[in-house]
Amino acid sequence: MKTESLTYPLLSRQWCWELVRNFSDGGIVYNLNHHKQLSLFYIFLTVDTLLHKQNFNHFQKKRESKAKMMMKGEMWSNLGSTMAAIMFIYAMFRQYVPPQLQDYISRYSKKLSNLMYPYVHITFDEFTAEGMKRSEAFLAIQNYLSGRSSAYAKRLKADDVQDSQPFVLRMDYGEEITDEFNGVKVWWAANAISSKPQQFSSYPASDERRFYVLKFHKRDRDFITGTYLIHVLNQGKVIAADKRQRKLYSNSAGYGWSGFRSTRWTHVDFEHPATFDTLAMDAKRKQEIEKDLIKFSKRKEYYAKIGKAWKRGYLLYGPPGTGKSTMIAAMANFLNYDVYDLELTTVKNNVELRRLLIEISNKSIIVIEDIDCSLDLTGQREKKKKKDENEEMDPVSKRAKEEEKKDGDVTLSGLLNFIDGLWSACGGERIIVFTTNHVEKLDPALIRRGRIDKRIEMSYCRFEAFKVLAKNYLDIDTHPLFGEIGRLLEETDMTPADVAENLMLKSDEEEDETCLKNLIEALKAAKEEAGKKAEKEALLKAEKEQKEKDQSVQEDVKQDATSAKEVKENGFIH
Template identity: 60%
Template structure:
């Protein structure tokens, strides 16, 4: 509201009047507030018979509506944690951010439609389950484990989740966290309605449950970095432990704030300690695998605006038997020239994709044949026979 503006509100058949004013400062020798910064206040006027309605219902209604408007109008942000080490003795905040404006959605996400719908329904259920989590006595949070080969859309899935829920994203870089205490501080500084992401967690730290000794690690450091005076070599090494990360996910401090999602991404499932990814911590495990024909159709619609094409049948026959990722398919479907017609673009891109699928299929068959031969040799079912030849070059019986 502008200064001295008046508005009328109606709530449960009762009328309320709001007015905006500024505090008038008494004339003194010292000016406490400039004219434009004098404290503002609001006056609510209503009939005395509505006093109970105001105290019990109307004021809480105003507060809840205000929060909802703030959420709708806010600009979502992408956060990343600042390095723990501060050589210059000054650090403003543990998180820095940029505006989050990535356009990916579930509609543009290339994956199996049934799995996509299952994830959407799971997210909707979580968003509307505040009372349920209170009832069962659990913190209002949920863990997702996204795993699969590189290029299968794990990061894009996170963006689609954030855009669907209208959440902020906190991208946590574990190698920049000094220790477990620092990790706890980062958690405390996050807000509700957010997604906490740890990407490639199998590459961030040794969290396999078989942590190496510091002495073994130090032997590998042949070229030591030159550090500023007063900075220890160990200060540059993250001391986050598996137990510290477990407490971060579902310990006592994980309950600070609500409506939070934690997402791990990784390429190799077997490299993590089972305690880290068990149900209850990572509640839903989602495998993002190689491109299927249904995923290809989504990409063809996104990149070429195609719903059907005579070459689709050939693509369908080849794509199921080739381990090609959605990222590789998308690269082949991206037009390389803007000076040709849409039909020519589609034909060229699809033919390039078909060539790539043929090559990928041959590579799969070659790997399968090599693996089968290695397996037979290991079992002893394959024998190497040397055939001697006489002086004339003929085989000797």
């Protein structure tokens, strides 16, 4: 390149003069004097110079490109060597440096990096209080970010569908979005960390830690902690109230909990259509219950004033089919509360019962159905016979049986503490509902005043309840057969479920009058059967009384014979 650049002007001049002479001698251009030949020479010289310069630039760029590629290769090679050296040093550091010194170095390294790092991070965990309670702040942030996630996040999660609404979208874990409020820019990130190595399973990690991280510049610390976070929490609660879909919860089996943050409640959407308008009950009694519920929901300050937990207990009792479950659904729809169906037979012990209570949200109804059948909570103590059997057992078997009973049962004391003990104050605006078919079997301590605030008897269907069912099923308010039906309902015990079964149209061709006549026949049959049953019970009662009377006479005769024998043997009467 140097030789070419030095000889380039001489070669160009000679080439141009030769070209000019060829133009003149060959007759291509005529009558060229010396000045014109000189002008033409400079024209050719200029063109040739531009062509050579372009060629020179091309070679120069090619050489620079090769140099850059070599520099990049050297850079990556050096980077790889540096990374390998860093990994080796880190491995040696972790292997041979004492843990105390590692902590010391790590702590001061973080302090040094914080001096140069201008951002602040705030973490919001899903669970608080040692993992025992779900954080309301986490839920509020989740709702607040749901709208922004669908607009800005690249990876989303579709949770569920609510009626005719679109999917509820939230940003997936590992995703980050930007938010701006009053000119201040922040970053939100959703994260999930599994604290235990997971085996192959199609189900999510049961002990997974989920949390949100808020990042902002340190100059905005006061604004973020004082104004922005309050804005996020308030907006999240408003969004939750607007889009709230009530849930029906059921507790999982206690023996299947694999971690402290394991899911103890599973849920589905609560979509029961029952209301007080469709409930088969006397209108005055329904109004009384509605007023009681409204009064409870508005007395937060009153309960705090008197020093009691904000809760209320109901006992629904009556024969099967009288609408106890329907009453619970109507109460939930009336107050817009969630429903927690607590199955005591799946709860391992009193400790897990308390953990279930802690996870129950506010604005909820806790239902324990058929309390007389769920567990041995009737208050009846063990008989002396069982005590004697335990005394006859060997010490090892006796101890094993006591440990099994201790670890595997929910006791009456544990349930009472669940209802109104210290743990019952963890949360507020809760209603506890017990149902039973046999109220006389329950322990008085379970249903005393203070634990059960209101008792509601769900009795057999009478005429007022029948009119509600006729309106629901047949859409009629009156009919000539109503008089006979009302008379039979007063004389016969039939549950609302049985009445509703007779009023349900079996086909489109069936008429309302046919259903009413079917109900009349069913009531007459039930009345006749009840009469026969009463006669049979009276006969059995009379036979039992006669048998007891005969037995008493026989015992008297036997006693007299024994007395006469003693007189004969001893010669005197005691």
